[in-house]
Amino acid sequence: MSFWRAIAVGALVAAAPALLAGEIPSDARRSGYAFMGPDTRAMQDDDTANPGMLFVLDGEALWTKKTGSAEKACADCHGDARSSMKGVAARYPAFDKALARPFTLDQRINLCRANHQRAAPLPYESRDLLALSAFVAHQSRGVAITAGDDPELKPFVAQGRDLFMQREGQLNLACTNCHDDNFDKRLAGAPITQAQPTGYPLYRLEWQTLGSLERRLRSCMSGVRAQAYDYGAPELVALELYLMSRARGLPMETPAVRP
């Protein structure tokens, strides 16, 4: 009997590292910035060369523009974004008590438009929505990410983690297979990063525009030939929440530039 028990214990010990793989220790977490070449870094660092700043400028103009049937601007309630919005994006997606689920910064902006400005929601990935969320998130540049700290978010973080670990698509790959197990290596010449969402919405040179984390997640999903979730789907929000909680402590970079 003890022989079989020894084999069972041995098998468990051998399986343990595989079970634990997937969590990057907090001191080893690195932003996508650390994986880029010097040219792209220089573009992000210089606010007059970073194309994401064009959207931040647009967002600043929208912040003070009255809209909707309530004839209210964001600034009429929130005042100067430099103080009122500082650190806000670092804790999104956040839990909404009324809806009893987490929602993203983009969804929060549209909730505000519906409830307070009485304006039509901005479509996902539209220029105005990206500009507003870039402007708001830009106020948190340098602030450490704290998303997912709310205890009510726990089941949603767990759901996001499950989705991150779950294989999907014709290529049968999970997010973790690249971003936990194989970062620092290359995929078709491009560096594989740790998937730390520190700079969203960010300017991707490939897109030639600003894009949200949801757009990024959806393009990874089509990359593994899976059916991507729709914009705003609870699964995407949960994934976004898990990724932000996984990046806990890293500083925000919005608007980041990525290749």
Added chain:
Amino acid sequence: MAALINVPAKARRGDIIEIRTLTSHIMETGFRHTADGALVPRDIITSFTCRYNGAEIFRADLFPAIAANPYLSFFTVAKESGKFEFAWIGDNGYTSTASAPITVE
């Protein structure tokens, strides 16, 4: 449209200064099609000029292969205090202007 201009606020007479400009534009090539096969019409910036106190010091022609939100950087000699004026002209009657002051000592 939004533009970001980087001109040194101060320079010494005779200094070579770098001017950097970034402007917002989709630069649609005119070669792409929508999912249902319709051609997306060309919409690009075709010309950029920079004037220094009224005199043209730099001009560039832009073409469909240039990326969205064109970034241009060039050099000039700081001669006198005054103003740099920038103009972008493009398809469908697009025009955009910006300016930046400089103090030359």
